[in-house]
Amino acid sequence: MGARADAVARTRQQIIDAAADRIRVSAEPLTLLDIAAQAGVSRATLYRHFASVTGLLDAVAADLLARADYGRLLSALEAPDPFRALQQVIMAGTGIWAADTALVRNLMALARAQPEAVPVITQLEGGRLAALERLVARLHQAGRLRGGLGRARAVDLLLVITAFAAWDELRTTRGRSAAAATATITDLAVRAVVTGG
Numbered sequence: 001m002g003a004r005a006d007a008v009a010r011t012r013q014q015i016i017d018a019a020a021d022r023i024r025v026s027a028e029p030l031t032l033l034d035i036a037a038q039a040g041v042s043r044a045t046l047y048r049h050f051a052s053v054t055g056l057l058d059a060v061a062a063d064l065l066a067r068a069d070y071g072r073l074l075s076a077l078e079a080p081d082p083f084r085a086l087q088q089v090i091m092a093g094t095g096i097w098a099a100d101t102a103l104v105r106n107l108m109a110l111a112r113a114q115p116e117a118v119p120v121i122t123q124l125e126g127g128r129l130a131a132l133e134r135l136v137a138r139l140h141q142a143g144r145l146r147g148g149l150g151r152a153r154a155v156d157l158l159l160v161i162t163a164f165a166a167w168d169e170l171r172t173t174r175g176r177s178a179a180a181a182t183a184t185i186t187d188l189a190v191r192a193v194v195t196g197g
Contacts, residue, residue, distance in 0.1 A: 012049045012059075015039045020060050024102040027109035032056065053116035061107065061120050068099035077131055082138035083194055089131055090186045094167055098178035101171065108164060132158045139194060146195045154193040161189045 018039035022030055032053060036046040050056040073096070076088035097104050111121040136154045139145045145154055160166070162185060170181035 023106045027106040029114035057120045068096040082142050086135050094182040157192045
């Protein structure tokens with residue numbers, strides 16, 4: 001990468017970092033002008049990198065996933081044993097939340113206050129749904145889905161159990177460590193949908 005490309009990449013990361021810092025502090029709607037000022041770049045520079053708030057928020061989410069080793073979650077999905085895959089996916093997913101809890105919490109809240117954030121959260125939650133559907137299908141195929149539990153119902157249960165709000169509630173209201181909250185959610189998920197665990 002040349003010096004100019006390095007400078008462009010650094011400026012882009014500076015903008016992403018400024019937006020993430022702002023979101024960690026507040027779930028209030030943000031504007032590109034606010035972030036340009038916080039990042040110390042001109043409006044024109046910011047617009048060269050991000051044409052919309054949605055694009056910037058998408059980059060903030062992608063940066064979080066990269067920092068929190070999203071590849072670990074993808075690898076966990078492929079674990080040979082679907083029971084272990086479920087456990088590992090939950091641990092990897094909550095690991096992402098634990099990597100930057102304030103950012104995740106306020107990104108979720110921002111989606112309720114700023115329409116531009118909705119597509120970003122919708123995409124993240126769509127990925128979580130797809131992963132859970134895949135895990136349930138694998139459990140079903142392996143004969144490990146709890147008796148009498150249909151696949152759609154199993155996915156519904158896992159969606160509720162593994163929601164960020166549930167994990168965050170254990171962390172904040174109950175004062176549990178990230179590891180303890182993850183262990184509780186993992187245990188509940190296994191009890192809800194797996195047989196012969």
